[in-house]
Amino acid sequence: xxxxxxxxxxxxxxxxxxxxxxxxxxxxxxxxxxxxxxxxxxxxxxxxxxxxxxxxxxxxxxxxxxxxxxxxxxxxxxxxxxxxxxxxxxxxxxxxxxxxxxxxxxxxxxxxxxxxxxxxxxxxxxxxxxxxxxxxxxxxxxxxxxxxxxxxxxxxxxxxxxxxxxxx
Amino acid sequence: xxxxxxxxxxxxxxxxxxxxxxxxxxxxxxxxxxxxxxxxxxxxxxxxxxxxxxxxxxxxxxxxxxxxxxxxxxxxxxxxxxxxxxxxxxxxxxxxxxxxxxxxxxxxxxxxxxxxxxxxxxxxxxxxxxxxxxxxxxxxxxxxxxxxxxxxxxxxxxxxxxxxxxxx
Numbered sequence: 190x191x192x193x194x195x196x197x198x199x200x201x202x203x204x205x206x207x208x209x210x211x212x213x214x215x216x217x218x219x220x221x222x223x224x225x226x227x228x229x230x231x232x233x234x235x236x237x238x239x240x241x242x243x244x245x246x247x248x249x250x251x252x253x254x255x256x257x258x259x260x261x262x263x264x265x266x267x268x269x270x271x272x273x274x275x276x277x278x279x280x281x282x283x284x285x286x287x288x289x290x291x292x293x294x295x296x297x298x299x300x301x302x303x304x305x306x307x308x309x310x311x312x313x314x315x316x317x318x319x320x321x322x323x324x325x326x327x328x329x330x331x332x333x334x335x336x337x338x339x340x341x342x343x344x345x346x347x348x349x350x351x352x353x354x355x356x357x
Numbered sequence: 358x359x360x361x362x363x364x365x366x367x368x369x370x371x372x373x374x375x376x377x378x379x380x381x382x383x384x385x386x387x388x389x390x391x392x393x394x395x396x397x398x399x400x401x402x403x404x405x406x407x408x409x410x411x412x413x414x415x416x417x418x419x420x421x422x423x424x425x426x427x428x429x430x431x432x433x434x435x436x437x438x439x440x441x442x443x444x445x446x447x448x449x450x451x452x453x454x455x456x457x458x459x460x461x462x463x464x465x466x467x468x469x470x471x472x473x474x475x476x477x478x479x480x481x482x483x484x485x486x487x488x489x490x491x492x493x494x495x496x497x498x499x500x501x502x503x504x505x506x507x508x509x510x511x512x513x514x515x516x517x518x519x520x521x522x523x524x525x
Contacts, residue, residue, distance in 0.1 A: 255388060
């Protein structure tokens, strides 16, 4: 793509495997892997509790939607991140679609030292903790993702521009 | 399995394909297929709104968990159904795991005339509407499912016994 060629000299951010531990500063991996649970349904399932979706603050209500994502081209250009200061946001791949998660911490703006990119294999979801900077959904194949987030009366999305970088 | 052999003379319930229309009496299929949405994220995704999870009534709060399911043996024995009268329950396969949904309507008990079994391909989820009788999770392969439901102070699960039947 022409856009990627223009960015050929841009800094690159290497993809890391997504694990509960590596993602912990930014939020939660929605998976049973490595988590304790309890047997339910006559032993046919193990139930693993996840943190409650953080969606009720300031009059918020839970929202469920489906994002039908188109595959992103690699390397992926990252030019901006967004954050939601009033609630968490959970992305759950339906159908096993792998995806990329780009996140950062930072109060006034994304802190470059905390920028990280993770490759999610498509058998787990992620929850971005309230206030964590993140890129919008980056699917590695066409597919549906269920999204759980806060719905409120006012817009809760801040966008920060970044010095462009490439993730691969 | 010995259990299935004992039930070899039991009535059988044929699996139907899960579609938005066929499942409508019982709840919602969580999918973008056949649904209208709006373009978001610079055109890389289409956002499709689903009904709000029905989890806040009577002091309820949203709950997110992961069920690590073991594959059910076919034909599947159905001996009981459950329902939650205070909220909806949403099952979302992570990793593309296909599953079977057995549902019924009925006020005091499941109405046999409304019993239905659906095969979900693993690229969509389902929401059981509040009060709809349903079997516990029946995965067709080992896999994780994200579950969104109501959490409250009291138990909200009724179980009804059925004349045993086989689903295949």
